Amino acid sequence: MKKEAANTQETYTNNTHRIGKFSTLIAILLILMVPAVITMIYGKDVKIQISNTISAIITLSAIYGVVSVVEVVSFSPFLGSAGTYLSFITGNIMNMKLPAATNALRVNNVERGTDEGEVITTLAIGASSVVTTVVLFLGMLFLGRLLVPVITGPALAPAFNNVTPALTGALAAPYFIKNKKLSIPTVIAGCLLYLILGYDFMSSGYSFFMLGFIMISFLCYLLVYKTGIVKEKPKH
Amino acid sequence: MKDYLSIANSTLMAAACGIVILYVLGQSLFFMRRAWKRGKEIGMDTKVMRKTVSGSALFSIVPSIPILIILVMLMSVLGNYFPWLRLSVIGSSSYENVAANIAARSFGLLSYTDEGYNASIFISTLWAMSICILYEPLLIMFGQKSLDKGMxxxxxxxxxxxxxxxxxxxxxxxxxxxxxxxxxxxxxxxxxxxxxxxxxxxxxxxxxxxxxxxxxxxxxxxxxxxxxxxxxxxxxxxxxxxx
Incomplete structure (x- = not known):
């Protein structure tokens, strides 16, 4: 019976990858279709400067190529299989998809990497994507021009400029409290780095520093478990 | 009106961007439907699944609103539809603004709001921004299965x-x-x-x-x-x- 369930889950996961790969490929082709169609129709009347375009592509690749690797490696374990395919096509991962998936798991007390976890993360990320699409559609039609003067005005700007720290605090605090022995030294280490090296320096290599920080933290966690300084496993 | 804005705000541009957004919206709904069915198969409570969907949808409204600021900012320069596409699909509010500026600088301009921004730069920007955002989905396409199996x-x-x-x-x-x-x-x-x-x-x-x-x-x-x-x-x- 257990073997049968495992097989069903394996089939489901394999199908998720198959569908995920195929649907991502179509999305990539459609995204490239936009400049292709515009170039085909309007390119006759406009001289396209290929060398400058290549230069822009190289500059952007140098910046975002490495960031992409860091983001894929860092974020995908938290998003589930289907959630990862969806998130990396719909975007806004750090401020929307990651919090949506993580919070849904925590609220329902479901572990990552389980069958239930896969269902929960997919539903949470899918719902988040649909809402963003609808808000942006309305934003493009009329809501943007209507709302932007209000949310950037002196009264509400302090609140809306700080959505990301507010959601980071609300997401992180419950984890930090449940895992004080690991989180307190890690937060202090992160703060010390920012205080000693300065915000500008840290921002200049944000993704690289983030990867280094996560790797070193993980090695330290391993060490404190191996030596028995911390005995209980991290709680989600 | 600057010449490139007639391209940026054309019906063709609206249709091309709309098709991509509709496809990605369909993709989200499809994955959700699949997950819902799977949840039922493994005996999950539909109430839990419904609450997951409504809770996540409710949470996502507020963080979506600041994205509108970037949308409106980019719309004034890149037209109505391309920024709509980029912020709905793959892009993020932090990436799009920087990417549009870097593309403009490759043409010797100070930023994308520069007076010299024209149709040629606009089309090049479409290409540069579209190609350079694809690294993550490509990595996922080729690496996600192995990463999952390893985990x-x-x-x-x-x-x-x-x-x-x-x-x-x-x-x-x-x-x-x-x-x-x-x-x-x-x-x-x-x-x-x-x-x-x-x-x-x-x-x-x-x-x-x-x-x-x-x-x-x-x-x-x-x-x-x-x-x-x-x-x-x-x-x-x-x-x-x-x-």
Whole structure:
């Protein structure tokens, strides 16, 4: 019976990858279709400067190529299989998809990497994507021009400029409290780095520093478990 | 009207962008339907799944609103439809603005708001921004299955190591995200607002969880994250009144 369930889950996961790969490929082709169609129709009347375009592509690749690797490696374990395919096509991962998936798991007390976890993360990320699409559609039609003067005005700007720290605090605090022995030294280490090296320096290599920080933290966690300084496993 | 805006705001551009957005919207709904069916198969409570969908949808409204600022900003230069596409699909509010500027600078302009921005630069920008955003989906296409398999193997063979890797890394990542908000005010005093948002948001989330435990009401646990976020924004608003 257990073997049968495992097989069903394996089939489901394999199908998720198959569908995920195929649907991502179509999305990539459609995204490239936009400049292709515009170039085909309007390119006759406009001289396209290929060398400058290549230069822009190289500059952007140098910046975002490495960031992409860091983001894929860092974020995908938290998003589930289907959630990862969806998130990396719909975007806004750090401020929307990651919090949506993580919070849904925590609220329902479901572990990552389980069958239930896969269902929960997919539903949470899918719902988040649909809402963003609808808000942006309305934003493009009329809501943007209507709302932007209000949310950037002196009264509400302090609140809306700080959505990301507010959601980071609300997401992180419950984890930090449940895992004080690991989180307190890690937060202090992160703060010390920012205080000693300065915000500008840290921002200049944000993704690289983030990867280094996560790797070193993980090695330290391993060490404190191996030596028995911390005995209980991290709680989600 | 600048010449390139007639291209940027054309019906063709609207149709091309609309097709991509509709496809991605369909993709999200398809994956959700599949997950829902799978949840039923493995005996999950439909109430739990429904609440996951509604909770996530509700939470996502507020963080979507600041994206509108970038949308409106980009719409004034790149037309109505391309920014709509980019912020709905793959892009993020932090990436799009920078990417559009870098593309403009490759043509010797100071930024995409420069007077010299024309149809040729606009079409090149479409190509540069479209190609360079594809690294992540390409990596996922070719690497996600192996990454998943590796994690599943690790979970079976070394459960403690797996647990440390997943939950430990999450703690490290969250610490990393919090650190700039906790410290930047030492360099820029106006960043005290971010600190206020972070601390009050976190405090409110903990309070919601504590109340949920005390009163045994699951609704409060569900509210802890979106509620904490809203209280955090309120915290920044109130802090601003005193600064």
């Amino acid at each position: 599943a193997k690790l979970k079976k063979s070394k459960p403690i190591f797996y647990n440390l890797l997943i939950d430990g890394i999450f703690i490290a990542m969250m610490s990393w995200f919090c650190a700039p908000y906790l410290t930047y005010w030492t360099e820029k005093p106006e960043q005290l607002l971010s600190l206020a948002a972070l601390v009050t948001g976190g405090g409110a989330a903990l309070l919601f969880n504590w109340l949920a435990k005390k009163t045994n009401r699951h609704f409060l646990t569900e509210m802890s994250f979106p509620g904490g976020m809203l209280v955090g924004m309120l915290g920044a608003y109130i802090a601003n009144l005193f600064l």
